[in-house]
Amino acid sequence: MAEEEVVEEKKKGGKGLIIALIVLIVLLLVGVGALAYLLLGASSEEGGASSDTEVHASAEHGEIEEVSHAKDYSPKYKQFEAPGPEAVPLYFVMDKFVVNFNGEGKAKFLAVDLQFLSYYPQVVGPNGEMENLRPILKNDIQRLLRNQTFSQLDTAEGPDHLRAEILKVVHKVLEAHNIYPDLVEDVYMTRFVMQ
Numbered sequence: 001m002a003e004e005e006v007v008e009e010k011k012k013g014g015k016g017l018i019i020a021l022i023v024l025i026v027l028l029l030v031g032v033g034a035l036a037y038l039l040l041g042a043s044s045e046e047g048g049a050s051s052d053t054e055v056h057a058s059a060e061h062g063e064i065e066e067v068s069h070a071k072d073y074s075p076k077y078k079q080f081e082a083p084g085p086e087a088v089p090l091y092f093v094m095d096k097f098v099v100n101f102n103g104e105g106k107a108k109f110l111a112v113d114l115q116f117l118s119y120y121p122q123v124v125g126p127n128g129e130m131e132n133l134r135p136i137l138k139n140d141i142q143r144l145l146r147n148q149t150f151s152q153l154d155t156a157e158g159p160d161h162l163r164a165e166i167l168k169v170v171h172k173v174l175e176a177h178n179i180y181p182d183l184v185e186d187v188y189m190t191r192f193v194m195q
Helices: 002-052 134-146 158-176
Strands: 055-057 065-066 091-095 098-102 109-118 186-194
Touching: 098 134, 109 134, 109 158, 134 158, 158 186
Parallel strands: none
Antiparallel strands: 055 065, 091 109, 098 109, 109 186
16 A cells, blocks of 8 residues: 555646646747747837838947938029939939950950839839930930940949949939939949940
8 A cells, every 4th residue: 555655646747847846838939929929020120110211220320310312402404303302213214335445366346234223203104304314315325336446445443434434424414404413323334245
């Protein structure tokens, strides 16, 4: 009979330990779930704020500033409705340029495809100002391309220098037609071939 009492005590002690472990595991799972909810809830609130506007924080002062693509410029230029902070970049695509250039015996033709970046649809959109200036832009850019030399372009910084020169030409044309030049922010070469 003494053996039966010892076996019953071991069974009761084992059940208590199992119950204690189950309670501990449940509490641990509840804690992890609550922590995950708080972390995911906080990140979704932050994500919701950034989906409407771009926000940048200053590392020096802890200030938060909203990035706007709107430009402030003189009233002497044509005024366009400013894009909102959620505006996406728009591109004005020029026809393919293939010109004879000074290839210095190594190449005869220069082929370039260009896209101009702006946040103002009134400037680069399908019926925008640059569409009206397309013949002038094409003429002036072709003149610039014809005056290039192989040795200028066949360096690591040659294509980037050409991009900067093309952007200067475009800014000059825009300014001559009372359009604030910096509304066209950059130019990208999607093709650059010397042959």
